[in-house]
Amino acid sequence: MEAEKNTTSNNNAVNVPRLEPTEKDQNSQKRDDIDARIARIDFRCSGCYMHELVHYFGREPPFALGIRYKEDNYVLRDPFQPPPQAGRPVPEYYISMGSKCSSCLKIVCKSSGCSFYYTATFCVPCGKSKLKDWPVDAQTRFRKQLSANQSD
Numbered sequence: 001m002e003a004e005k006n007t008t009s010n011n012n013a014v015n016v017p018r019l020e021p022t023e024k025d026q027n028s029q030k031r032d033d034i035d036a037r038i039a040r041i042d043f044r045c046s047g048c049y050m051h052e053l054v055h056y057f058g059r060e061p062p063f064a065l066g067i068r069y070k071e072d073n074y075v076l077r078d079p080f081q082p083p084p085q086a087g088r089p090v091p092e093y094y095i096s097m098g099s100k101c102s103s104c105l106k107i108v109c110k111s112s113g114c115s116f117y118y119t120a121t122f123c124v125p126c127g128k129s130k131l132k133d134w135p136v137d138a139q140t141r142f143r144k145q146l147s148a149n150q151s152d
């Protein structure tokens with residue numbers, strides 16, 4: 001019985017070296033793909049202290065085809081999206097979590113309680129101090145946002 005078992009495993013061992021190169025390639029490809037899908041960039045909102053790991057910081061996320069933000073954004077890939085096929089880039093779902101305040105460079109999320117967008121992203125404290133330099137419609141928009149937050 002022991003001898004028979006050994007023969008079987010020996011036969012397998014003979015087959016393994018032949019398959020090994022392809023298996024290794026596939027594995028390393030898979031690993032690269034998984035690595036690119038691991039969120040490693042720390043995103044921490046200075047307003048609400050929301051903390052999230054995101055995949056990308058910048059203006060042109062490689063997984064969001066044809067997207068170019070006007071300012072650097074913290075971008076999260078859709079975690080439920082299946083991995084794209086190799087060599088066939090497809091548009092992915094993604095979420096911009098936030099960006100940096102264009103004035104004080106603090107990180108802020110997209111929540112209306114944390115940031116305001118007028119020509120660029122501002123954190124709420126900077127928005128309040130810049131408000132008087134803005135055109136009336138931007139001031140109105142920001143004031144509305146602030147009062148909406150207070151009633152929440």
Ligand SMILES: [Zn+2]
Binds near residue numbers: 046049108110111113
């Ligand atoms: Zn926030």
Ligand SMILES: [Zn+2]
Binds near residue numbers: 101105123
């Ligand atoms: Zn600011």
